Amino acid sequence: MxxxxxxxxxxxxxxxxxxxxxxxxxxxxxxxxxxxxxxxxxxxxxxxxxxxxxxxxxxxxxxxxxxxxxxxxxxxxxxxxxxxxxxxxxxxxxxxxxxxxxxxxxxxAHRGERTATVVSAEPLSDGQTADLKAALGEITGKAVLLNTSVDPSLIGGLVVKLGSRMIDTSLKTKLNQLKIALKEVG
Structure with a gap:
């Protein structure tokens, strides 16, 4: 830094x-x-x-x-x-x-909450947001707040960052991984 x-x-x-x-x-x-x-x-x-x-x-x-x-x-x-x-x-x-x-x-921290950053290809519905909060709450054992943003270049899926953990289920990442795998084969 x-x-x-x-x-x-x-x-x-x-x-x-x-x-x-x-x-x-x-x-x-x-x-x-x-x-x-x-x-x-x-x-x-x-x-x-x-x-x-x-x-x-x-x-x-x-x-x-x-x-x-x-x-x-x-x-x-x-x-x-x-x-x-x-x-x-x-x-x-x-x-x-x-x-x-x-x-x-x-x-x-005072409230015992965790914050997750979520990037999606399109805006999340209220139901999707609630489901994601519930799933992350089960993982952490704490209430989870979401900072959401939209990045259409992801094509589909989500990128979720919670603390030092990151879960990338975006279609963009999967396509890039496939592209790399195909280069190694060919």
């Missing part, structure tokens, strides 16, 4: 731990998680907000004014608003999404 990535990760984890402890002590763990989800949805829907958050071109004052306006307009206050504004003041706004990711990890 590069020095910069390690430093960024450490900063995000420190901010996330502070946010988690404040939320836990204030009885606001779920409220903070909901506000984080709302801010992430804003980021997902606005390339301009992403540019503002990630770009070092904007001054700390400009970033602070802009994110304050966004947070106020979205009705996001409390701990999440404070941590985003603090990150902006300290020229650390670019790590805000890493802060949120680390917060979710702390929250999941």
């Amino acid at each position: 590069s020095e910069t990535a390690s430093t960024t990760s450490g900063v995000a984890e420190r901010y996330a731990l502070a946010l988690f402890e404040l939320a836990r002590d204030g009885g606001s763990l779920d409220t903070v998680a909901a506000d984080i989800a709302r801010f992430e949805a804003l980021m997902a829907g606005s390339p301009d907000l992403v540019r503002l958050v990630r770009s070092p071109v904007f001054s700390a004052d400009d970033q602070l004014k802009a994110v304050t306006a966004v947070l106020d307009r979205a009705g996001i206050g409390g701990y999440v608003s404070n941590i985003v504004k603090l990150a902006a003041r300290n020229r650390r706004l670019f790590v805000v999404m890493d802060i949120f990711k680390a917060y979710r990890a702390l929250l999941a």
Whole structure:
């Protein structure tokens, strides 16, 4: 890991731990998680907000004014608003999404949950999601949260990452394995 990535990760984890402890002590763990989800949805829907958050071109004052306006307009206050504004003041706004990711990890550990990353060729139905959560829950003995994404290049199947384990049942991988096997034969 590069020095910069390690430093960024450490900063995000420190901010996330502070946010988690404040939320836990204030009885606001779920409220903070909901506000984080709302801010992430804003980021997902606005390339301009992403540019503002990630770009070092904007001054700390400009970033602070802009994110304050966004947070106020979205009705996001409390701990999440404070941590985003603090990150902006300290020229650390670019790590805000890493802060949120680390917060979710702390929250999941606090609740005894595990998180699995699932990539599918097409969006999973509610029934498929429930079945997958149940199957992974049986394996781990804990509640499992899913971070899902779609990658049409998989053609079919799933790629599931749970901790250090990865299960790849995608058609793309199977076709690549067949291609390699045929090259060895021919």
